[in-house]
Each structure stands twice: as structure tokens, then as C-alpha cells.
Amino acid sequence: MHIMEGFLPAAHCVGWAAASAPVVAYGAWRVKKIVEEHPNAKLLLASSGAFAFVLSALKMPSVTGSCSHPTGTGLGAVLFGPSVMAVMGTIVLLFQALLLAHGGLTTLGANVFSMGIVGPFVSYGIYKAVRGAGGSLQAAVFLAATLGDFATYCTTALQLALAFPDPAGGIAGSAAKFLGIFAMTQVPLAIAEGLLTVVVMNLLTRYSEGELKSLNVINQGASA
């Protein structure tokens, strides 16, 4: 759910960048610790970042027949942990702007906030909560990916509402307007991404246990 280049006024660009910066800086500090302890984690992180970028560029079939792209925030949060995901999300969003003209440089802070911070943290919290309550891996992954996407859309709607308050209903009216549009277009996509993430996690736990273990370096360092 990218906000395009130039869509937000200057003050909002600066504000969202300032809101995202501490979280990304904390994530970078964690990455630094991980890399100092395990120099090989650099290769793992770069590989994971490239994977996340390519995943987000794949076309996802939508219920309505049109195509969209998975955000990968749910999968990323579950695999890498949310604070590292904030850094990787920033890198992926920057590359999406530079290589695909998708999103933008001035709106990078706002997009990082919704897709690199709120989405992954919500996903991770739900995943941990469902697993902690004894839920199955499938249920936890589905809810984490779907609700993580939801949280991202709600954040984006709020960001747009703050930038473009409604002349009659103010920010609340504008938020209702943008949420209404997203409810129609994005909710089916969030559910599709939830199902997709379950398929991916099923296959990974069945066939790629060794590869998942190699990530322990990152997510154990990140959750500490």
C-alpha cells in the first residue's frame, strides 16, 4: 500500500520520517550487534532482503480477477522478527522507489511507518499471541499475515486522512472515506496474502527446515 511520490505535503513527509527513524535506528542497532557477533549474517540479511523484494514484485491473484502484489510484511515479521524487519522493510521500500518507481523518496518515511513498522509489529504480536494461546502454526500465520496487512491499510488510510481532511467530516470523515475504499479493494487482498503465507510456511516447515534454522542467527538476535 504505497503512498506515491509527492502525494503527501512536506510537513507530513518530515513528520512520518521522524516517527519512523527511531524504530529503524533501533533495528539498525540490533542488526549491528548481530553482524558483529556473526559476520556471516551480512550475507544472510542481503539474501533475505533480495528475497523480500522479489516476493513483493510477484503478481498475486486476487479474488476479483485482477492482480496485486503481496506485501510480505507478515512472512518477514515471522521469519526475521519485527525490529530487523523495520530495517529490511526500509531497504526494500527504497529499492522499490529506485528500481520500480513504486512509492517514493519523499513518502519513504510514511511508507516505512505503515509497511515496515506497524504491519510487521502487529503481525509479530498476533503470531506470538496465537502460538502462545496454543493455536496451530497455520492459524497463527494466517491471522498474522492478514491482520498485519489490515493494520498497514488502516495506517495508510489514517496517514492520507491526516494529510487530506474532509471539508465536512474533518479527519474522521476522511478516514472513513479512505477506509471504505480500502475495505472494498484491499480486504480480499489481505485474505489472499494470508492464505498465500500459510502455503509458504507449510512448505517451508516441511521441506526447508535447515534453511529456517539458518535464520536463527537473525531472529534470536532480534528478539533479544
Place this chain on the structure above:
Amino acid sequence: MHLIDRIAHTSRWSRRPTTEKLLLCLGGLAVCLAGPAPFSGVLAFAAACALALAAARLPARAFFGVLALPLGFLAASLPMLMISVGFAPGVTVSWRPDQAPVAAALFARAAGATAWLALLILTTPAHAMIPQLRRIGVPAFLVEIMLLTYRLIFVFAETAAAGYHAQAARLGHAGWRRAVHSLGELAAALFARAMTRARRMETGLAARGFEGDLPVLPEDDAPAAAARLALIAAGLLLLLACGFAAERLIHV
């Protein structure tokens, strides 16, 4: 992605100093945001198009092709600003033609900014821009990770495209259920390949005495000339001034 990257590497401006291009294009973005809407947006859009087509000689098809998708989304989202939702009393939905100036200002600003972004990414390869992040305080280890990520993106994109075509040739994307399953398989296979590749790089680098740094020879980046930087800054200020002048003229 491949088109943008290819043009960035082969354009007439690809060998120009990165600092100059960054100053020019980020400055252009700043003018779009800081100047009076919609005048600055329109002027900045025209300036970016003129530079892209006349100075950098970018292929018009590619330049406008990059612009088409975001501008299409932008145009589609403008009616949203003309619809008003209120709560007094009860929920009311109305069409507000008086919001047209807000929508026009947004369109001009976003179109101008997108044109400057397109000019930047079509003239400057990403691997030339990333090391510049060191100047704004991004630590070296992150820049190293980003440069490696950039190189791996193309490797994985090729793997993903090959996998996608192989699946499609076997009717793997016929029908919604099968498409979701195929895509899941593709993502899982890609993940396994990504992790395997990371491990292979580890082994290869360990054999060469890897201790944590990944030094690469920087490509020749022509040094920025102070005179040209000053010229660019002056041009940007002129563009900004033109925006304010246009606002005053048209309002009076």
C-alpha cells in the same frame, strides 16, 4: 525493473557525477513540495521533462512509461478528494466541486515529484546512489548489505521469472486456488534458494579469509565540479522563484 536499471546504466547522464544528479533531482523534489501548489508542481514537471528528453536524451517511451503507472493511480484517486463524508447529523456523503483546487494542487505536486524521481532513477544506477547514503550517516555495514542486496535482487528475479514461466507452462496459474498454491510454492522455493545462496557465499568468502568486511572497488565516479553544483542550485532556486512569481501573477 530491468528497463529502469538498463537505462540508468546506459543513459547519456549515467557517467555524470552522482552528487550533481542527486542535488538536481532531490532539489527538484524539494521544489515540488516547498513551492506554491499547483504552480511549482506544473513548472517542476515541465522542467523535469525538458531535462529528461532534451538534456539527458532519455527515450520518451521509457520516461513516460515509468510515469504512466503512478500517474494513472494518481488520476484514479483524485475523485476521492471530491467526495465528502460528514457526520452532521448522521453519515452524509456529498460531491464537492469546491474541492477541485485541492485535487488539482495534489495532482500537480505529485506529477512533478514523480517526474523528478523518474529522471533520477533513469539517469543514476542504484549502486551509485547507495554509497552516497554514507554522507547522511547511514553506517557502513548497512550500505554493504544494501549493495549486496541490490546485486542479489537481479539473480533472484531471474530465478523467480523462470519458475513462474515453468509453472504457467504447466497450467500452474489456471484458476485461483491453483494460482495461490503455485505462488506459495514459488515463494518457498525462492526462499530456500536464497538461504542456500547465502550459505554458498559464506563458504566461498570464508575460503578467502572473510572477516566481516566486503570491500569492493568503487566505480569511477567523476568528481562533482563546484561550479556545476552552484549552477544547479541556482537553477533550482530560479524554478522555486518562478513558482512564487506565477502564484502572485495569477492571483492578482
